[in-house]
Structures are given as structure tokens and as C-alpha cells.
Amino acid sequence: DQQVKQNSPSLSVQEGRISILNCDYTNSMFDYFLWYKKYPAEGPTFLISISSIKDKNEDGRFTVFLNKSAKHLSLHIVPSQPGDSAVYFCAASAAGDYKLSFGAGTTVTVRA
Amino acid sequence: EPEVTQTPSHQVTQMGQEVILRCVPISNHLYFYWYRQILGQKVEFLVSFYNNEISEKSEIFDDQFSVERPDGSNFTLKIRSTKLEDSAMYFCASRGRQGTSNQPQHFGDGTRLSIL
Numbered sequence: 533d534q535q536v537k538q539n540s541p542s543l544s545v546q547e548g549r550i551s552i553l554n555c556d557y558t559n560s561m562f563d564y565f566l567w568y569k570k571y572p573a574e575g576p577t578f579l580i581s582i583s584s585i586k587d588k589n590e591d592g593r594f595t596v597f598l599n600k601s602a603k604h605l606s607l608h609i610v611p612s613q614p615g616d617s618a619v620y621f622c623a624a625s626a627a628g629d630y631k632l633s634f635g636a637g638t639t640v641t642v643r644a
Numbered sequence: 645e646p647e648v649t650q651t652p653s654h655q656v657t658q659m660g661q662e663v664i665l666r667c668v669p670i671s672n673h674l675y676f677y678w679y680r681q682i683l684g685q686k687v688e689f690l691v692s693f694y695n696n697e698i699s700e701k702s703e704i705f706d707d708q709f710s711v712e713r714p715d716g717s718n719f720t721l722k723i724r725s726t727k728l729e730d731s732a733m734y735f736c737a738s739r740g741r742q743g744t745s746n747q748p749q750h751f752g753d754g755t756r757l758s759i760l
Contacts, residue, residue: 564746575648575735575751576687583746621687630675630739631700632749634687 535559536624538635546643551609553638555622558603562624566632567596567607570619579620580607612642646670650736650752657726658760665721665755667736675739676719677749678711680704680732687735693719723757731759 537556545551553567563584568576582589582596582605589596595608609616622635649668657663669676678690691701693711710722719738723730733756737749 566748568751573753575650575753578748578750581746581748623687629700631677631689631692631702632679632687633689636686 535562535633536622536635538622538638540638541636542639542641544641544643545612547614548611551607551612551616551640551642553607553609553620553622553640555605555607555635556603557605557624557633559624559626559633560603561626561629562633563627564625565596565598565605566623566625567594568621568623569616570621570637576621609640612640614642614644616640617642648736648738648750648752650734650755652755653753654756654758656758656760659728660725663723663726663757665723665734665736665757667719667721667752668717669719669736669738670740670750671717673738673740673750675699675749676711676713677737677739678721679735679737679751681735681754682729682732690721690734726757726759728759731757733757 566581567579569579570576580591580594580596582598598605619637619639621637623632651666676693681687689702691705692699708724712720733754735754736752739749740747
């Protein structure tokens, strides 16, 4: 399933700076997009989502941007903190089709 | 905060044996899911369950797999005759109310299934 792609397997960022994670999708029927964070030995934890009728959603330090024409979304984390070090998954679903399609994940390391 | 719980955290089983993975979804949720993640691969959808029946299943979810909600709280995944390639992390997820699909799924911490 290559419908959701995260092309950067890893990202290293200094504490206090911005982390930008990218995700591309191919299925034009996707209308709901989510970001999950995962620590080792734990399940994915929901972070933030966005509906296709919006282009931006913000929740505290996390902002998700959606560019439908480019089939691209991004997650911004500002400022980055050591506790943000984890694997971040992009996921998407289509209307009436509630299963999630996941990207491969990006491992974020926040350096002190 | 309510959470999805899964047991056991790790299951080791001989090939060909049956295994049951258990999940307790968030109590007022109506939609239930199983996903799996083989080591080094993506999280992939197995099955969704609503109103006491399967609403969708993937190609992976063949006749060896079944799901059940035996009571008001548990949601189980059974693999009848396990194969080596069933070794993976299995995640249960649940989602809330009826209507719009635009609600996040909440995941448990998973069961690591190791087939020997």
C-alpha cells in the first residue's frame, strides 16, 4: 500500500527549533488526515488531524498544513522538546471508508 | 483519559497453533479495528467491526482470521492456525460515535506475536 508516503525516515533537530515532517498521498478520495506519535513498546498516540475542507489546524505546539492540490501535508512542531523524540506516522482515510492508511513513519530525534 | 487496553503484551506460540488476542476498546466507542505491523514495515489495516459485524477487511484477513465481540467490552482477534509470517505487532483501535468518519482512532499498546 503506497497511498501514503513519508519520504524522510529520520529527522534530527535541536531543542527549541522547529521540526517539520512531511507526508504525501496519492488517493484523491482521502478526506481526513491524521498524525500519530509512537514511542517504543507503545501504540500510536493520536496527535492532531485535519479535514480536507481545511488547510490548517493548530493545537498548541503542533500545526498541520494540508495542500490538497499537491496532495501533501506537513506537521510543524514548535518549539521542539526532548520528549518529542519518537516515530511520527501520517495516516489518512476516505469518506465512508473508515480504515486508516499509514505512512512508513519518520523518526524524530530532538538534540539538547 | 480513557484508553484501549490489549492483552497479552507478548504472545509466543508454536506454528500451527491457535492464538487469541484480546482488546478492551474505549467504553463508549462504536467502531473497532485491528491493525498489524510486521517488523520494519508499515502499520497495515486488517479488519473493521461495527454493529456486531465486520464492515471491511483487507486481503490479509483470510479464513484463518476471525474477530468477535463476545460481550459488551471485549474485542478479540483469533488466528486459527498460525504461520511464521503472522509474527508481528498487532494493534487494536477504536473510534467514537456514529456519523462522520472524521474522528481519530485510538490505539492500544499492541500485542507482540512471535510464532516459532
